[in-house]
Amino acid sequence: MPSAAAVLRTRASVFAALGDETRLGLLAKLTNGEPLSIARLTEGTKLTRQAVTKHLRVLEDVGVVFSVKAGRESRFALDPRPIVSAQEYLEHVSRQWDIALARLKALVEGT
Amino acid sequence: MPSAAAVLRTRASVFAALGDETRLGLLAKLTNGEPLSIARLTEGTKLTRQAVTKHLRVLEDVGVVFSVKAGRESRFALDPRPIVSAQEYLEHVSRQWDIALARLKALVEGT
DNA sequence: GCAAAGAGCAACTAAAGGGTTGCGTATAGG
DNA sequence: CCTATACGCAACCCTTTAGTTGCTCTTTGC
Numbered sequence: 518m519p520s521a522a523a524v525l526r527t528r529a530s531v532f533a534a535l536g537d538e539t540r541l542g543l544l545a546k547l548t549n550g551e552p553l554s555i556a557r558l559t560e561g562t563k564l565t566r567q568a569v570t571k572h573l574r575v576l577e578d579v580g581v582v583f584s585v586k587a588g589r590e591s592r593f594a595l596d597p598r599p600i601v602s603a604q605e606y607l608e609h610v611s612r613q614w615d616i617a618l619a620r621l622k623a624l625v626e627g628t
Numbered sequence: 629m630p631s632a633a634a635v636l637r638t639r640a641s642v643f644a645a646l647g648d649e650t651r652l653g654l655l656a657k658l659t660n661g662e663p664l665s666i667a668r669l670t671e672g673t674k675l676t677r678q679a680v681t682k683h684l685r686v687l688e689d690v691g692v693v694f695s696v697k698a699g700r701e702s703r704f705a706l707d708p709r710p711i712v713s714a715q716e717y718l719e720h721v722s723r724q725w726d727i728a729l730a731r732l733k734a735l736v737e738g739t
Numbered sequence: 740g741c742a743a744a745g746a747g748c749a750a751c752t753a754a755a756g757g758g759t760t761g762c763g764t765a766t767a768g769g
Numbered sequence: 770c771c772t773a774t775a776c777g778c779a780a781c782c783c784t785t786t787a788g789t790t791g792c793t794c795t796t797t798g799c
Contacts, residue, residue, distance in 0.1 A: 536644025550728030617661030
């Protein structure tokens, strides 16, 4: 069982990886399921292939993406599991908020 | 209607704001609904009040948090709307991925 | 067998981020 | 009043990050 602090750190790093316009764009290209090469992912980005590569490494480090070598090119595909995890966390936060608000409201209204 | 690029940029900045361990900790303290002062939020952080203030500004800039002045202290409270929006986006991404996978699978199996 | 395509690696730069310290200001309360 | 509390602002430092350039290596395909 990972410590609570480690969980926090992991979650933060996933959000950090998602916290970039370019990387969100890359994810969008990968949501259709088909693994894409770096050259392919670079098209239409105004960036160098190297820059895109770095972004992909960031995404790969947090597990949102993984790569498979196919001949001379390495294809990247999406792994939705960390995304689902992050999504559930946000759901949890807003849910806790709702519960807390209801509780406070009941308090004010004298129950 | 904001442009698609602007939407992307906004979303990215929200994720970026969430992409920090300290800030996730601050959010956690605010999920119980009660607005807290900066001094209060600084307790148990190993950080300076100034550092915490900066983090709060980051959260405030993306609308995840807002402040209300109360005498000599300014209290921060959570606004779950951007969080809900981010959550829905992640849900959308993983959902698209599921759909795409199903489609690819059907293709391979010859429909 | 050779040119072109697809990538990896390393060094470098500019800018952004996280953090601190120091100082000034307003409010609460004895 | 006068002190302690709660902040805001600004300057500064160090580290990380985004991006580029240049070079090398492997694979493709004619």
